[in-house]
Amino acid sequence: xxxxxxxLLPALAVLLVGCASVPNPDPRDPFEGFNRGVYxxxxxxxxAIAKPVATAYKDVLPGAxxxxxxxxxxxxxxxxxxxxxMLQGKPREAFSDWGRFAFNTTFGFLGLADWATPMGLExxxxxxxxxxxxxGVGSGPYIVxxxxxxxDGRDTVGTAFDMYTDPVSNHxxxxxxxxxxxxxxxxxxxxxxxASRLLEQAALDPYAFLRDAxxxxxxxxxxxxxxxxxxxxxxPPEEGSNGPQx
Amino acid sequence: MGLSIERAVAGLALVALTALAGxxxxxxxxxxxxxxxxxxxxxxxxxHDKAMRNGDRxxxxxxxxxxxxxxxxxxxxxxxxxxxxxRRATPAQRAELTEQFKTLLIxxxxxxLTDYSEQKFEFLPLHMSPGDTDVTVRVRVVQADAQPVxxxxxxxxxxxxxxxxxxxxxxxxxxxxxxxxxxxxVRAQGIDGLIRALKAKNETLEQSGGRDGK
Numbered sequence: 054x055x056x057x058x059x060x061l062l063p064a065l066a067v068l069l070v071g072c073a074s075v076p077n078p079d080p081r082d083p084f085e086g087f088n089r090g091v092y093x094x095x096x097x098x099x100x101a102i103a104k105p106v107a108t109a110y111k112d113v114l115p116g117a118x119x120x121x122x123x124x125x126x127x128x129x130x131x132x133x134x135x136x137x138x139m140l141q142g143k144p145r146e147a148f149s150d151w152g153r154f155a156f157n158t159t160f161g162f163l164g165l166a167d168w169a170t171p172m173g174l175e176x177x178x179x180x181x182x183x184x185x186x187x188x189g190v191g192s193g194p195y196i197v198x199x200x201x202x203x204x205d206g207r208d209t210v211g212t213a214f215d216m217y218t219d220p221v222s223n224h225x226x227x228x229x230x231x232x233x234x235x236x237x238x239x240x241x242x243x244x245x246x247x248a249s250r251l252l253e254q255a256a257l258d259p260y261a262f263l264r265d266a267x268x269x270x271x272x273x274x275x276x277x278x279x280x281x282x283x284x285x286x287x288x289p290p291e292e293g294s295n296g297p298q299x
Numbered sequence: 300m301g302l303s304i305e306r307a308v309a310g311l312a313l314v315a316l317t318a319l320a321g322x323x324x325x326x327x328x329x330x331x332x333x334x335x336x337x338x339x340x341x342x343x344x345x346x347h348d349k350a351m352r353n354g355d356r357x358x359x360x361x362x363x364x365x366x367x368x369x370x371x372x373x374x375x376x377x378x379x380x381x382x383x384x385x386r387r388a389t390p391a392q393r394a395e396l397t398e399q400f401k402t403l404l405i406x407x408x409x410x411x412l413t414d415y416s417e418q419k420f421e422f423l424p425l426h427m428s429p430g431d432t433d434v435t436v437r438v439r440v441v442q443a444d445a446q447p448v449x450x451x452x453x454x455x456x457x458x459x460x461x462x463x464x465x466x467x468x469x470x471x472x473x474x475x476x477x478x479x480x481x482x483x484x485v486r487a488q489g490i491d492g493l494i495r496a497l498k499a500k501n502e503t504l505e506q507s508g509g510r511d512g513k
Contacts, residue, residue: 076483076487077482077483077486077487079479079483250410251407251410254406254407254410254504255403255407256480257480257481257484257496257497257500258480258483261479261480261483262476262477262480264479265475265476265478265479265480266471266476269470269471269472269475269476270469270470270471273467273470273471274470278449278470
């Protein structure tokens with residue numbers, strides 16, 4: 054990954070130059086000009102390379118094979134999902150994740166099949182960014198990462214940890230590792246083919262839509278779907294409060 | 300990470316699948332029962348209608364309008380999405396905003412309805428005390444090829460039965476997500492600017508919708 058990052062630096066420098074002031078600054082997104090540049094770059098990369106490859110992957114390979122690929126990588130990820138649950142003080146979930154890994158690795162043929170889910174061991178969504186959030190680290194500014202997409206200060210650090218500990222990224226020999234990383238990315242992108250079209254449809258400004266969705270989702274994930282509520286407070290009063298009559 | 304968020308956004312479209320139940324007796328139907336009935340009814344209809352499965356948008360839009368929409372409090376959703384600007388809007392502007400926002404949501408959902416009609420739904424138990432007037436009904440869409448997508452319906456009890464006032468898909472609230480976008484537009488171009496942008500968006504969807512149909 055790090056050699057890829059080095060290659061990116063010139064591209065980023067160009068993007069930074071293109072960084073202009075934006076019409077509606079959002080306090081959560083102080084680098085919006087820069088972020089929009091990276092967003093555009095990511096879109097271009099996706100359109101030219103990632104999406105066509107993912108489409109071909111989906112068209113060529115039967116669903117059973119794609120399921121196997123997805124399950125295989127998902128199974129490997131369960132190890133550190135468990136670690137993160139432990140770090141967040143949720144040992145029950147952690148043991149469930151490790152139980153999933155043990156079960157699927159053996160009976161699920163090295164993780165190609167996910168038998169643990171139908172058995173009631175639920176798949177969790179945890180990562181180091183969420184662990185940091187759980188520990189009270191603030192989100193920091195919103196950041197769009199090249200290739201990886203939406204993130205924030207905290208999640209960028211978290212993602213670096215995720216990569217550092219990722220068994221796939223640490224696999225040797227390197228050519229096998231690179232093939233595995235590519236396959237994992239293609240598999241993930243293929244699962245989202247319907248999604249990107251919908252984003253285009255739903256949003257007036259896809260950049261802002263994606264940003265807000267990301268920030269909300271991360272907040273919710275940190276609290277495992279039940280964050281302290283904050284929305285009623287800033288709800289506009291119901292009609293009737295309009296105008297000077299009251 | 301970036302990828303899972305896109306999935307969440309895509310899931311917003313699944314909302315269409317929740318309709319709420321038949322009209323009669325709606326006022327007394329429990330919110331979770333309502334969600335379940337309508338979801339299953341709409342899915343059932345799409346499944347058995349070849350034209351809809353092949354992307355007959357007009358038919359799908361009609362279905363959403365007749366079965367799903369009556370159970371949404373569109374005015375409240377629009378008011379919250381528009382935020383502060385709503386207070387300054389005239390009644391005519393409010394009506395127009397509500398109409399355009401509704402159209403945008405219907406169009407978006409219609410595109411997804413066929414894609415998602417094959418999925419299975421899990422209806423999670425509702426935690427509700429007898430006097431509650433504001434509840435969250437939790438549904439999960441179980442997809443053959445991906446992790447389940449949670450859909451949470453925020454519902455409020457009204458004189459006219461339980462109404463949905465926000466939907467979260469994949470932990471992303473629909474109303475809150477539109478809020479910043481709408482707020483920016485209102486600040487830059489005023490309420491009429493937002494109305495114009497919504498109209499333009501709807502027209503684009505109308506034109507492209509028929510063609511890339513599926």
